Amino acid sequence: MIYVTSPLAVGVFLSFVVSVLALSWWLGRRATSASGYYAAHGQIPWFVNGVAFAGDYLSAASFLGICGMIAFYGYDGFLYSIGYLAGWIVALFVVAEPLKRMGRYTFADALDSRFQSRGIKLAAATSTLVVSLFYLIPQMVGAGVLIKPLLGFSHGTGVLLVGVVVTIIVVTAGMVSTTWVQFIKGALLVAFCLALTVLILQRGLTVPAHLAVTPRSEAVVRQQGRVLVDSDWPDESWLRVQDAGGVVHTYRRSDNGTVLGTQVVTTRPDGRVLVDGRPQGLAGDQRDLTPIGRVTALPGGVTSTGPLNPVAFLRTFHGSTIETWTAERRTLRAGEVATVYTPRTQTGADLLQPGASPTFKGVRGTTLFDKLDFLSLMLALFAGTASLPHILIRYYTVKDIAAVRKSTVVGIGAIGLFYVLTLYLGLGAMTSGALDVTNNNMAAPLLARSFSEPLFAVISAIAFTTVLGTVSGLILAASGAVVHDLLSHVFRIELTDQAKVRAGKWVAVGVGIVAMLLGLAFERLNVSFLVGWAFNVAASANLPALVMLLFWPRTTKQGITAAIFVGMFSSLAWILCSAQAFRDVYGWPPELAPVPFSQPGIVTIPLGFLVLMVVSWLTPPPSPVAEP
Amino acid sequence: MAIPRIALWLFLSYLALYVGFMAVSAFAPGLMAATPVAGLPLSILYGFLLIVLAFVLAAVYLRVAQ
Numbered sequence: 001m002i003y004v005t006s007p008l009a010v011g012v013f014l015s016f017v018v019s020v021l022a023l024s025w026w027l028g029r030r031a032t033s034a035s036g037y038y039a040a041h042g043q044i045p046w047f048v049n050g051v052a053f054a055g056d057y058l059s060a061a062s063f064l065g066i067c068g069m070i071a072f073y074g075y076d077g078f079l080y081s082i083g084y085l086a087g088w089i090v091a092l093f094v095v096a097e098p099l100k101r102m103g104r105y106t107f108a109d110a111l112d113s114r115f116q117s118r119g120i121k122l123a124a125a126t127s128t129l130v131v132s133l134f135y136l137i138p139q140m141v142g143a144g145v146l147i148k149p150l151l152g153f154s155h156g157t158g159v160l161l162v163g164v165v166v167t168i169i170v171v172t173a174g175m176v177s178t179t180w181v182q183f184i185k186g187a188l189l190v191a192f193c194l195a196l197t198v199l200i201l202q203r204g205l206t207v208p209a210h211l212a213v214t215p216r217s218e219a220v221v222r223q224q225g226r227v228l229v230d231s232d233w234p235d236e237s238w239l240r241v242q243d244a245g246g247v248v249h250t251y252r253r254s255d256n257g258t259v260l261g262t263q264v265v266t267t268r269p270d271g272r273v274l275v276d277g278r279p280q281g282l283a284g285d286q287r288d289l290t291p292i293g294r295v296t297a298l299p300g301g302v303t304s305t306g307p308l309n310p311v312a313f314l315r316t317f318h319g320s321t322i323e324t325w326t327a328e329r330r331t332l333r334a335g336e337v338a339t340v341y342t343p344r345t346q347t348g349a350d351l352l353q354p355g356a357s358p359t360f361k362g363v364r365g366t367t368l369f370d371k372l373d374f375l376s377l378m379l380a381l382f383a384g385t386a387s388l389p390h391i392l393i394r395y396y397t398v399k400d401i402a403a404v405r406k407s408t409v410v411g412i413g414a415i416g417l418f419y420v421l422t423l424y425l426g427l428g429a430m431t432s433g434a435l436d437v438t439n440n441n442m443a444a445p446l447l448a449r450s451f452s453e454p455l456f457a458v459i460s461a462i463a464f465t466t467v468l469g470t471v472s473g474l475i476l477a478a479s480g481a482v483v484h485d486l487l488s489h490v491f492r493i494e495l496t497d498q499a500k501v502r503a504g505k506w507v508a509v510g511v512g513i514v515a516m517l518l519g520l521a522f523e524r525l526n527v528s529f530l531v532g533w534a535f536n537v538a539a540s541a542n543l544p545a546l547v548m549l550l551f552w553p554r555t556t557k558q559g560i561t562a563a564i565f566v567g568m569f570s571s572l573a574w575i576l577c578s579a580q581a582f583r584d585v586y587g588w589p590p591e592l593a594p595v596p597f598s599q600p601g602i603v604t605i606p607l608g609f610l611v612l613m614v615v616s617w618l619t620p621p622p623s624p625v626a627e628p
Numbered sequence: 629m630a631i632p633r634i635a636l637w638l639f640l641s642y643l644a645l646y647v648g649f650m651a652v653s654a655f656a657p658g659l660m661a662a663t664p665v666a667g668l669p670l671s672i673l674y675g676f677l678l679i680v681l682a683f684v685l686a687a688v689y690l691r692v693a694q
Contacts, residue, residue, distance in 0.1 A: 082675045086646050093639035315667040352669050354653045371654040378650045409686045416679045
């Protein structure tokens with residue numbers, strides 16, 4: 001879809017970004033020591049840190065990805081919400097307190113506090129880097145997604161803009177300003193999502209007066225113009241009619257003799273894009289995609305419900321029928337690639353059950369492998385939160401254990417409220433009539449636009465600061481891992497406090513550049529889906545080491561090192577060999593993928609535990625002196 | 629180094645509910661479609677329960693651990 005930018009939106013957006021930068025610079029002036037740069041001197045108030053947890057955690061993926069997935073597939077997006085939140089239980093009850101007691105700046109510190117081993121430092125720092133980079137991909141993709149409709153820039157410009165701004169934030173600032181930016185952003189995000197939900201409930205559900213694309217009779221459709229004959233579009237499934245304006249209407253034949261109007265986007269070998277046979281654009285002889293997403297029937301035959309309460313909204317949705325769209329890619333003879341978007345009517349009841357999306361359709365599958373894919377992702381989400389490096393470093397920004405607990409509870413409250421709201425935002429978007437059929441990551445901003453332009457500007461600006469905040473946290477975590485763990489402890493380079501900060505800033509620039517490149521490469525994937533992969537890697541690499549160190553005295557340093565490396569590489573290798581990577585990343589046929597399902601967690605997390613135990617048994621036990 | 633016993637119990641009880649959610653979704657989808665309360669399907673109710681319960685357990689823990 002082509003978006004028209006409004007000066008108001010651009011103004012609101014730019015003032016937002018400028019204030020964040022100014023704030024971050026002002027707060028960061030004081031952070032000159034390593035403990036200030038990486039851990040904010042441990043002096044952040046617990047409530048601020050709690051909301052900052054929400055700011056860190058509610059990334060572009062949570063906001064854009066989950067809303068988009070719910071808007072296109074219903075309940076499946078909500079599965080991410082449930083899993084992401086449940087993970088905090090592991091963080092709070094299992095890893096938070098011991099981690100706070102054992103470490104100073106990084107997760108590697110804590111793991112290594114008993115052993116003083118270079119191997120562990122190397123392994124933990126590597127996994128922090130890998131997980132941070134993996135988690136950075138969806139954030140950068142999300143940035144590109146936001147910039148496109150808002151400022152009219154291309155995806156690439158959006159990615160570069162975020163990369164540059166974030167690198168400036170991290171280099172000029174550090175953990176103090178990152179924390180405050182996250183606090184403001186987390187609070188704004190939850191507040192505006194609440195406001196948006198109130199608007200959705202006020203609007204209620206409505207069946208639009210005219211339905212442009214419904215099953216139609218072939219005879220009527222044929223009168224639109226000239227019927228085209230083309231072996232790329234076999235007659236038994238397709239009917240294509242060109243009208244006087246040159247627009248090619250493509251219909252898909254259904255079983256009962258009617259035809260369904262579709263929207264077709266064709267990409268020529270020279271890169272030109274056609275919509276229904278005309279160049280894409282808004283001028284008179286051009287054509288653009290029609291916005292989608294609407295209710296086709298409400299319970300009781302009414303056409304509009306008026307304001308609804310939160311329970312009645314879900315109950316009414318449950319009894320409605322909704323038009324959703326499926327996409328099919330077809331490669332044509334001339335080297336053109338056509339994507340055909342076809343509407344289909346689904347019941348609300350079906351959309352509120354797991355398994356409607358391609359990612360989770362396995363849960364409705366018949367084979368055990370299909371179901372394992374679903375179970376594996378849910379397990380990775382549960383176990384992954386407590387293993388994410390940019391979340392773990394936030395335990396070092398408050399002063400003591402009590403503050404860790406209190407800020408985690410505040411974080412869970414804010415995040416939990418947000419995730420309840422995602423269901424309303426997603427379903428509200430699904431029925432808003434404003435969605436872009438080609439891009440589900442855009443659902444939340446477009447939903448806001450269906451209410452008003454200023455709201456759209458504010459929501460987009462918040463989402464963009466969301467990206468900025470999360471990316472700066474991740475870059476900081478990666479920089480801490482490289483400087484504090486790798487340079488100081490693995491390579492034993494003596495660095496003064498100031499040199500550590502300076503080195504950290506250089507590393508931040510490097511990580512920022514890598515993040516931009518990755519953001520450009522992965523444009524097409526749903527951001528929530530990418531985050532799911534990051535959780536798999538985080539949980540597989542870090543969780544076995546964390547948990548066993550806490551609960552099993554026989555754990556040795558070799559065991560920990562081996563578990564981190566095996567967990568990390570096995571989950572990475574599995575993902576790179578999965579059907580989803582084959583189809584969406586390399587563009588190869590997914591049937592060729594060597595692994596039976598796409599989400600590795602259910603195999604690689606236990607594998608990490610197993611490796612840790614076996615290696616620990618085979619190596620000499622840690623000396624008893626170490627444990628007082 | 630060890631974590632408080634109460635934390636472990638709270639964790640295990642939540643884990644049991646979460647595993648229950650995964651199991652019902654994967655192996656008893658018919659149950660998820662049932663509408664036991666207020667005309668809402670179990671999928672929605674169970675999901676909301678897991679979210680709200682996470683906060684409740686965390687708050688309980690905060691109380692007990694003080």
